[in-house]
Amino acid sequence: MTYMIVGASSGLGKDLAHEFASNNKNLILISRDKTDLEYLKSDIILKHKVDVKILPADLSSIDDVENFLRSNEKTFNSLDGLLFPIALMTEKDKVLASSLESKKIIYSNFYSITLLINNTLSINKNKKNITIVGFGSISASIGRHVNTFYSAAKNALETYFESLIITTLNENIKVQFYTLGYLDTGLSFEKKLILPKGSTKKLAKIVFSNLNISGGKFYFPFWWKPISLAINILPFSIVKLIVKRFN
């Protein structure tokens, strides 16, 4: 069985790659960092003895994604699943971010993902079983003064995955979506946060064990579920004050 992991070279992506490989799954790893991908490939092959293919691609560039899709059509035919543990955050991501900056963020965190899914599903003529796993962010629950386009893109991604779940209800396609709180990754490493960070290794194990669930939405770490619920229930005027307090 072969799984494609998009955003594999670090953080959750790297741990997912190890978790799947340790369960004997072959891998296709995608990231824009070719050097890191090559080293990750050696590491996984040496430790787990599975087949690993690496395909460098930059999801923040639509040209790159379209080229990638054109030149790797056959690769998508053989897939048993696709996972998107990809997140692009930048320091300049604010309401007044430049068009170039905001495009990059929206493409990486939302639009390019939809293109890859679209491509996979259109190629899947034999209607074979495929699992698609997306990763959102708790930051999508409310607008913010930092990571503005990131949270908007993650919000769009969540809505898109809900549509995907609903559209594929009667098909062989299993879709899962994880809303992630703070994780122990490079993105959050140096930040002092009010709640503990979840382990990406633990999450990778959960994702693997949930692969057969159809149309699932999950929160990780779990305590973000009630928090997200509260944010959605409370009137915006109150949420606004709380956000102001913690920002």
Add this chain to the structure above:
Amino acid sequence: MEKVKIQSLDKNYSANIFVKRPEKYRELKEISDRYEKMIPMGSCSSYVPASFCNDNLSILMTKFNKIIEFDKVNKTITVEAGIKISELLQFTLKNKLWIPQIPGYPSITLGGIVATNAHGKSSAFHGTIRQQIKEILIYHKTHGWLNLSKDENKKIFDLTIGGFGLTGTIVQVKLKLEDFIGYNFKTSLIKTNSLIDTINNFNEENKEVYQYSWNRSDNITNLGKGFIFKNEINSIENSSVDTRGLYHDTNKLESNFKFNLWNNFTIKFSQFLYYNFHLQKKNKIFFENFKKIIFPFSGKEMYFKMFGRNGLIESQIIVPAKKINQIIDEIEFNLKKELPEITLLSIKKIKGECNYLRFENDGFCITFDFVRNKKSLNFMENLDSICQNNQLIPSIIKDSRLRLNTIKICYNAYDQFKKDLNEFDNRRIYRSQLSDILEL
């Protein structure tokens, strides 16, 4: 970026620092290029402030932990420097190979081992990690990516091994591996009655046997009583170490109790128990698992916690064989005079050649752990004089109390190290609290 408060393991130094943890080669370069002063950090479990400096950046390398190349036939491996030593062993031992120069705690990183030229229990047989290193890849803010080996950039290669991270970030290391045919260790004990008796009972073995002592230090009459432990790989063909036991996720050395719980009574009590427990085992051969022998402090973190907020002082010195009797006499004399509270006293043999600031030489390596108090500090002052008068080598990575003057006298090549380092990096970009103490 927010600052983090950090302490050396001996609690003698603390600092507020910035920490970045790159995970990709691009990120490491971007971070190094952006900051003016920095120092690489492994698992930050050193006794001394070697991987941080107040208000400076520490580059935490623990996410650089991949195995890049493995050649079973030629017995070589290339790995990223942030790999924990336990993770590296998990892989190599499955292939009946290992590196024997392993410091006593599993979360210590390969980068930290190379940068301090560490040794393990087999120091008499295998020397220090320098013996295993074939190539190093570093990233330096001004020199960029550099391959180092005996054939390429030799001077920087030599400066980097035991160079305390001052030549830049070690990113990859190619190591020569040694055979480990066996499942666990066969241990035997020799009872000793004094420190001199201990020295006399170290054997010249021509097979691979690791010898080290544990000596009582709880009172003057018992001083030096103890055991020499002898570990031999239990060579069972077609068997390999159960590597699951080596899994080590977190560094448990960070926190301490509020108060010091080591005092005359607790030292006496624990040493009495340890001594009498092992007395039963004398003249017997027994088997001990790999982790227990190689990582003696794993699972015994309580030992460090008990030193409380004030921490401990560790001292390690190398004494040439021809001076050992005289030095033991001088040490005993000063112990009787100052009566410091010693929680650990141990001796092993070591081999090597001291160059630059590397802790290695042919001789006996004596290790003490003290409760940090006036009596211990007085004794240590005397020990420094003994080192200076006899050109013994004190370990820089173990004792943050060491004065520059002592280091200059005991390490002949101090000036050469300083000169070569400044030639390589005249802006002195990579610096730590330790390098400030050493005026490097």
